[in-house]
Amino acid sequence: MLSKRLKAIADLVPLNAKVIDIGTDHAYLPIYLYLNDITKDITATDISQNVLNGSLNNLEKYGLKEKIKLIKSDGFKNVFEAYDLAIIAGMGTRTIIDILKIKQLPKELIIQSNNELNVLREFMNKLDYKIISEVVIKEKNIYYSIIYYKKGKEKLAKHEVLFGKSNNLEYYKFLYDKYENLYKKSKQMIYLDYKKVLNEIIGKIQD
Ligand SMILES: C[S@@+](CC[C@H](N)C(=O)[O-])C[C@H]1O[C@@H](n2cnc3c(N)ncnc32)[C@H](O)[C@@H]1O
Structure with missing residues (x-):
């Protein structure tokens, strides 16, 4: 149910x-x-x-x-x-x-x-x-x-405010792709910043 x-x-x-x-x-x-x-x-x-x-x-x-x-x-x-x-x-x-x-x-x-x-x-x-x-x-x-x-x-660290504390790799990769697409469309610098932060978190989890 x-x-x-x-x-x-x-x-x-x-x-x-x-x-x-x-x-x-x-x-x-x-x-x-x-x-x-x-x-x-x-x-x-x-x-x-x-x-x-x-x-x-x-x-x-x-x-x-x-x-x-x-x-x-x-x-x-x-x-x-x-x-x-x-x-x-x-x-x-x-x-x-x-x-x-x-x-x-x-x-x-x-x-x-x-x-x-x-x-x-x-x-x-x-x-x-x-x-x-x-x-x-x-x-x-x-x-x-x-x-x-x-x-x-x-x-809370900046990345925790932005993307939380789930440590869910699949979710972070989804967000990375989302912001990559948004950056490509809009060229807004904020999305580059988000991508950088996500890249760091993903790197740490995969270490
Ligand atoms: C999308 S439903 C979510 C239902 C359930 N909590 C869930 O997660 O599946 C949102 C419900 O919150 C109610 N709601 C919206 N604003 C509210 C408020 N200020 N106080 C109480 N209920 C509210 C709506 O009437 C609706 O039934």
Whole structure:
């Protein structure tokens, strides 16, 4: 039932944590976490009532209507309990950053943004969250980076802000080719810089 991307997220969730899935859509991830005994303490939210009607249908289908809490909420606005871990996946970085601009965030976050990962990493770093692990998966020819954050300071190198900490050689080679093509088309120097950084990382991994 779960996509490869959502399964990779589920694999990062610690056992028995109190979890909130922000922007749950179909609620597939909470259902998987519950049915696979990863945690029974799950809240799912979405900004859209229409979407939540679909989530509720899915919860009913699996007999989980009374087990998984559903909240209609823009980010954390209608969330009043504390959680060990929040999952925010399948949205763009700007939306994610808006959601994260609250006073009391959980100490652990799993974030999968669809774009501007460097902006996200920089924001999280300034918010004093450190990357515990970063997993890159490829599904239907798209690479997704899933980042597990914990509260704490860290110093990120330029290449880590730009391209993360996954150490995924295939992903870095894909990015290298992407920036090579973009440079050929646009002649923008920034792409040359990205290529240089990626070349160094790829070289180190292959050493
Ligand atoms: C593309 S879906 C991703 C669903 C699921 N998290 C996943 O990764 O497969 C994005 C969902 O986030 C919801 N959403 C967008 N902005 C939101 C916000 N500010 N607060 C809560 N949910 C939001 C949308 O309604 C939609 O259901």
